[in-house]
Structure formats: structure tokens, C-alpha cells
Amino acid sequence: MVRNILLSGVSVLIFDFHLVIEDFFRFLADGIMFHPAKIIMSDLLQPIIEASLAALDLQQTEPLLSVLQFLRDLLAYGREAPPNSSYQDYRKTPIEVRNAVQAAAASMGLRITQRILSGLMYSFPSDCVTDSSGVLLELVELCPLQMIQWIKSTLELLPPGSVSPAEAQKFLKGIETAAINKDWNKIRYTLRDFTSWYRRKNVRSVHCCSTYCYFRYLLVYTGYAQITTHRYRWD
DSSP states (O other), X not given: OHHXXXXXXXXXXXXXXXXXXXXXXXXXXXXXXXXXXXXXXXXXXXXXXXXXXXXXXXXXXXXXXXXXXXXXXXXXXXXXXXXXXXXXGGSSOOHHHHHHHHHHHHHHHHHHHHHHHHHHHHTOOGGGHHHHHHHHHHHHHHOHHHHHHHHHHHHHTSOTTSSOHHHHHHHHHHHHHHHHTTOHHHHHXXXXXXXHHHHHHHOSOTGGGHHHHHHHHHHHXXXXXXXXXXXXXXX
């Protein structure tokens, strides 16, 4: 029943019940802190992640923060050293929990990357930048090689002319080099600088044309169409 609610009712929740979404993901954040295995090993993990991806359509700061912080905490359990939780007593995250998170990251990482990166470039409030970068950093640490491809595929869906090949390559090279060196601060700064530059260059007034931008980055992160500046071209 919960699965059906998460999957079938998500479009209604997104636009009409942003406070419910915020409470839901705050609740999940508490649950994953104190009972991580029960959530991560549950069959509900995938629909929960699906719901979180849909909730990233929101433009209200607090609900977005609750979703981003949940994703950040969830992905942290893919590492050997657990985040603050009941697993601190064991010093290592149990292997079955790590494997489950890493499998989820591998299967959902492209969609997570596309939605968060497009949100940073188009619609996320400034207060969401830190947690957005934190989610992407967790993905880099868990799936470094795949993450470079996920970022590349997202850039390829942007409007022609918005990013030159040289600019895209510089950005990708910076992320790749920092990932190889495990320089997480460099990755954070590279993401921040690139998305801030892109927003200044290509997005004049997101909040004055929210409907346009919604469809614009919706198509970017679903990958169903390539977006041009003046019209949508379905591939």
C-alpha cells in the first residue's frame, strides 16, 4: 500500500503538499539515522528514491533541503565508515548495507545526477547548493567512473551553445582529476563554480518564468528530449 502511494500519488504530492513532503523526508532522515538497515534493506527503498527524485521539482527551500539531506545521508551508508548513526558502535557499515546502497547508487545515479545538476543550473534556491553538492560528492565517491559519464550525459542535453565543448571538457576534467586524487573540496568548488557560471550566463530570471524553466530542466533530467533555446525538439 505504501509503495502504491509513493509511486501513483507522487505527482499530486509534489505540487499540493510540499509541507507533507518536507515532514516525510525529515521522518525518513531520522529513521535512517537510527534504523538504517530497516530502510535500506527494505523493498521500499527504490520507491522512496523515486519519490525523492520527483520531489526535486519543488522550488520551496525547506522541502528541497529535506529531500537533499535524506539523499545525502542515504548515500553515505555506501561507504565503509558510517555517518552518525547506530552503526558508529561497529566502526564499519555492515557489508550488506553498503552493497545495497552502492547498488541503488549505480542504478539510480544517472537520474539523481541529472536532476540535481539541472536544478543547480536552473531552479534550486541558493540555500540548497551545499546539500546538492553533498549528494553529488557522495555519488563521486561511490561511483567515480560512472559519475563522470553521468555528468557528461547531462551536459550533452543542455541547449546548444549554452556550454562550449572547451568549457564542458574543462569542467569534466576538473571533476575527474579531483576524483582520482580524492580531493573532495576541489570537486565541491568545481561544481559550485561551474553551475554558478552557467546560471549567470544562461538563466536570466528563473523565478519570473518558472513554468518555462520547469519544463526546460524536466526534459533535461529525464533525457527524453534535447532542449533548444526557442523550441523543444523530441529525439
